[in-house]
Amino acid sequence: MIEIPTPRVTATHPPRILFLYGSLRKRSYSRLLAEEAARIITEMGADTRFYDPAELPLVDSVGADHPKVVELRDLCEWSEGQVWSSPERHGAITGVLKNQIDWIPLNIGAVRPTQGRTLAVMQVSGGSQSFNAVNTLRLLGRWMRMFTIPNQSSVPKAYEQFEEDGRMKDSPFRDRVVDVMEELYKFTMLLRDQVPFLTDRYSERKEATAKAVAETASKATS
Numbered sequence: 001m002i003e004i005p006t007p008r009v010t011a012t013h014p015p016r017i018l019f020l021y022g023s024l025r026k027r028s029y030s031r032l033l034a035e036e037a038a039r040i041i042t043e044m045g046a047d048t049r050f051y052d053p054a055e056l057p058l059v060d061s062v063g064a065d066h067p068k069v070v071e072l073r074d075l076c077e078w079s080e081g082q083v084w085s086s087p088e089r090h091g092a093i094t095g096v097l098k099n100q101i102d103w104i105p106l107n108i109g110a111v112r113p114t115q116g117r118t119l120a121v122m123q124v125s126g127g128s129q130s131f132n133a134v135n136t137l138r139l140l141g142r143w144m145r146m147f148t149i150p151n152q153s154s155v156p157k158a159y160e161q162f163e164e165d166g167r168m169k170d171s172p173f174r175d176r177v178v179d180v181m182e183e184l185y186k187f188t189m190l191l192r193d194q195v196p197f198l199t200d201r202y203s204e205r206k207e208a209t210a211k212a213v214a215e216t217a218s219k220a221t222s
């Protein structure tokens with residue numbers, strides 16, 4: 001018999017949403033898209049933070065005690081939900097975005113910086129509407145064991161969609177961003193208290209029991 005614990009709902013604080021983006025360009029539309037989304041979800045009542053990927057070394061080129069790596073991992077741990085916004089480049093996400101994900105381990109001891117968090121994915125393109133980057137981000141979300149919400153945002157010809165001051169123009173694409181943020185807010189409220197419940201796995205319990213038995217046996221024979 002596999003026992004399933006009863007879920008609890010207790011948190012009342014504003015949902016904590018971390019934004020990651022995948023471009024270092026001065027006028028980066030994927031960053032502007034993330035900033036617009038952050039303004040929207042802040043208005044809904046969320047607490048938002050951004051990670052600046054500039055100066056993050058390539059994965060494994062320095063130790064995990066590098067300040068930019070520590071900052072990224074701390075922000076992930078703080079977050080209850082995340083938004084990943086990447087440009088589409090050559091039909092894929094950028095190395096800037098992927099490098100950030102590659103620095104986030106599934107486990108740091110008992111800490112799981114992404115597992116059980118909600119995730120919304122967004123992309124900008126220079127060409128007509130495309131879904132290559134959001135599809136890849138979904139794949140990465142699964143790999144990081146996150147709950148990627150069904151809705152997503154893909155902004156084509158991004159250079160036409162933003163004002164000089166960086167705000168997104170009113171359009172069906174912006175309306176979609178509001179929909180995505182609303183959905184992320186709701187899913188985060190529903191799921192955030194359930195992370196221990198949702199990430200408690202039979203196979204891991206089995207492994208822990210086997211390890212404990214082996215340790216007891218080894219102590220008994222030494």
Ligand SMILES: Cc1cc2nc3c(=O)[nH]c(=O)nc-3n(C[C@H](O)[C@H](O)[C@H](O)COP(=O)(O)O)c2cc1C
Nearest residue numbers: 023025028029030087088089090091125126127158
């Ligand atoms: C090297 C390169 C490859 C690109 N590949 C694509 C592509 O495959 N599809 C597309 O729609 N746009 C492509 N673009 C356009 C970018 O998606 C567009 O410039 C976008 O605004 C870049 O994101 P950013 O403004 O956040 O830097 C490419 C741009 C560059 C420089």
